[in-house]
Amino acid sequence: MRLPGRLSAAIEVLTDVETRKRPVSEALKAWGLNNRFAGAGDRAAIGNLVYDALRRRSSHAALMGSDTPRALVLAVAVRDWNEDPAALSESFATDNHAPAPLTEEELERAVGQLPDGTPGHILADFPEWLTPSLERAFGDNWIAEGQDMSGRPSLDLRVNTLKSSRERVMKSLARFNPAETKFSPNGVTMPAGPRDARTPNVTTDEGYLKGWFEVQDQGSQLVAGLANAKPGEQVLDLCAGAGGKTLALAAVMGNKGQIFAYDSDRNRLAPIYDRLKRNGARNVQVRAPQPDALEDLVGKMDRVVIDAPCTGTGTWRRRPDTKWKLTPELLAQRVGEQAAILADAARYLKPGGTLVYITCSILPEENDDQVVAFIKANPDFASVNPAELWQSAFGTAFPADTETEQGGIALTPRLTGTDGFYINALRRSA
The missing domain is CATH 3.40.50.150 (Vaccinia Virus protein VP39)
Incomplete structure (x- = not known):
């Protein structure tokens, strides 16, 4: 899997955690069982994305103006994994497993900083x-x-x-x-x-x-x-x-x-x-x-x-x-x-x-x-x-x-x- 597909999978896992109120470890295991094509490296990367999103959930959500799984995972890709948001969005357009391309607001927020007084x-x-x-x-x-x-x-x-x-x-x-x-x-x-x-x-x-x-x-x-x-x-x-x-x-x-x-x-x-x-x-x-x-x-x-x-x-x-x-x-x-x-x-x-x-x-x-x-x-x-x-x-x-x-x-x-x-x-x- 390429990064866009991994990001999409991480969004799916976080959505499962949020909607079914179950532990992250269980949601990741379930995703792996339902997607056996994913290798060990893919599963590790997806797990890292999910856990990174939750570790800094509050500041990621504040930066993105949203605490949806998509917003959190995109924030991880840019803030924690140092991906260029514009290049990331372009790669989404050529990958069938990718999330939807970033909106203008998402592009702007992803490269922003938390304001003074946060x-x-x-x-x-x-x-x-x-x-x-x-x-x-x-x-x-x-x-x-x-x-x-x-x-x-x-x-x-x-x-x-x-x-x-x-x-x-x-x-x-x-x-x-x-x-x-x-x-x-x-x-x-x-x-x-x-x-x-x-x-x-x-x-x-x-x-x-x-x-x-x-x-x-x-x-x-x-x-x-x-x-x-x-x-x-x-x-x-x-x-x-x-x-x-x-x-x-x-x-x-x-x-x-x-x-x-x-x-x-x-x-x-x-x-x-x-x-x-x-x-x-x-x-x-x-x-x-x-x-x-x-x-x-x-x-x-x-x-x-x-x-x-x-x-x-x-x-x-x-x-x-x-x-x-x-x-x-x-x-x-x-x-x-x-x-x-x-x-x-x-x-x-x-x-x-x-x-x-x-x-x-x-x-x-x-x-x-x-x-x-x-x-x-x-x-x-x-x-x-x-x-x-x-x-x-x-x-x-x-x-x-x-x-x-x-x-x-x-x-x-x-x-x-x-x-x-x-x-x-x-x-x-x-």
């Missing part, structure tokens, strides 16, 4: 109602944070030190030109390419099949490391999900001690069994959700890790469609769930133990605010100094501007080149 939430490409939250979280940098959250993410891998080394993994993946991550001591990264660049399919690599590495954003690797679990400890991973951080904890602990992996949702937990086997993680005991599943652990844990359910605002680069679906009601629901999980988690800790609170959110309501409320209700807890926590976990300099007002650590694309994550380690008095 509202900040449009420049930052996120819903207007979140402006007070983002201003509170990032101060004068809130627009820059939003803009960096609207870019493409890298593909990051965590080397499984139970089975391999970073040098060995990088050699195995040399054809993809991997590089070492900036902060994670066991991370490998492949930066996102421009335009129709394909993301490497590393899950078919020999190293992945042998358990040498896992696909995991560097930010997720860092918060798992900052949980600071030690060999020999008793650790409860209370919201284990598919086990990404559980596996990282097992590696950090060198398979020594015990990790109890639990999740209230059996479906989320299901993949963990195969992943544990492939990774060679032998110090993990999976606890399936059932009445009293964790009662024997009350008061015995050295560390309780909560990878809390959240809005996922830190993953907007990877799931930009969720950015525009988020509502105040959903945020309030997540905040309530987080408070309940924090309250429950505390009872599993022994005196002197540490409660590790993690979210993939950039919103203060889910992060510092939760810690403030928890400490108010549990005055025997206090936040571990972030710089000391970082030094203990990694032995390197603490990244600038990542400490929050309440003693947490906030990772973002602008600050650390990662997805958005928050962590606060709360130590119980002995």
